Each structure stands twice: as structure tokens, then as C-alpha cells.
Amino acid sequence: MADEFVGFAGLDSDYTDVIARWVSSLRQELGPVLSWWNDLQKRLDTNGAQISRLHWPAGPASHPRMIAIFREHYFLVHWLNIKRSADGSDHAPIEADWGNGDEGGEKSGPIAPKLLLLEMMEDYAPDLWEHFRLFIYTPVGEDQELEIS
Numbered sequence: 001m002a003d004e005f006v007g008f009a010g011l012d013s014d015y016t017d018v019i020a021r022w023v024s025s026l027r028q029e030l031g032p033v034l035s036w037w038n039d040l041q042k043r044l045d046t047n048g049a050q051i052s053r054l055h056w057p058a059g060p061a062s063h064p065r066m067i068a069i070f071r072e073h074y075f076l077v078h079w080l081n082i083k084r085s086a087d088g089s090d091h092a093p094i095e096a097d098w099g100n101g102d103e104g105g106e107k108s109g110p111i112a113p114k115l116l117l118l119e120m121m122e123d124y125a126p127d128l129w130e131h132f133r134l135f136i137y138t139p140v141g142e143d144q145e146l147e148i149s
Contacts, residue, residue: 081110
């Protein structure tokens with residue numbers, strides 16, 4: 001699934017798969033969300049006032065569906081990071097590590113979800129970055145898997 005992102009920023013396939021799913025989900029929803037945004041602007045932005053941006057400062061990325069997609073992928077990265085930390089693959093290399101093991105199969109990460117999903121987006125999906133450059137949402141609360149019953 002992540003063929004177009006293979007090798008991006010030295011990330012392994014687990015992270016590039018998340019990028020591919022993230023980009024695919026966003027592109028699938030972008031058309032209807034842009035229609036919503038354009039209609040909203042026509043109704044609210046009369047006489048040159050930017051009322052739509054007062055209520056939705058990130059533009060189309062402010063749509064609840066886009067926020068839900070971000071949240072879903074944020075937690076995918078979060079869980080992948082937890083898995084990597086549990087595997088011990090997040091330690092800094094030491095001299096004894098050099099030349100040992102299969103360098104081609106090394107795991108990357110952990111990587112901050114916002115870095116992977118938003119800050120790097122300009123490089124892997126510049127068309128989407130135009131809509132997300134002002135997006136500052138951080139998930140509040142935790143994934144349901146982390147909630148205490």
C-alpha cells in the first residue's frame with residue numbers, strides 16, 4: 001500500500017504504511033469537505049469579511065471528518081511508537097551496534113505523531129499540505145484502548 005512512500009525520510013514500512021493510509025483517507029474525504037468549505041465561505045464571508053476563518057481557522061482541515069481521520073492516524077502512530085519502545089528498538093546506537101545485524105531490516109522510530117502526520121506532510125503530500133498547514137489540533141484524551149474500565 002505504501003509503495004509511493006517506500007524509503008521516505010528513512011522510515012520503515014510500518015510508518016510509511018501509516019502515511020499511505022493517512023493520505024488515502026484524506027484524499028477520499030477531501031472532495032466533499034472542500035464542497036462544504038466552499039459553501040460555508042459563500043454563506044458567511046459576505047462583504048469581504050472572513051467569518052468562516054473565525055470559526056474554522058484551519059479551513060477545510062477543521063471539518064469534523066478531517067479531525068476524526070487525524071485522530072485515528074495519530075493513535076496508529078502512537079501505538080506503533082509504544083510497540084517500538086517495548087521492542088527496545090528506540091535506543092540510540094552505540095559503537096557495539098555498528099556492523100551487527102541486518103541493517104536493511106532495521107526499524108525506524110519512534111516518531112512524534114504530529115511530526116509524521118503534519119510537519120512532514122509538505123514533503124510527501126504537498127497537495128494536502130495546502131489544506132493542513134494551519135491545522136493545530138492535538139487529540140484530547142486517550143485512545144479507548146488506554147482508558148481504564
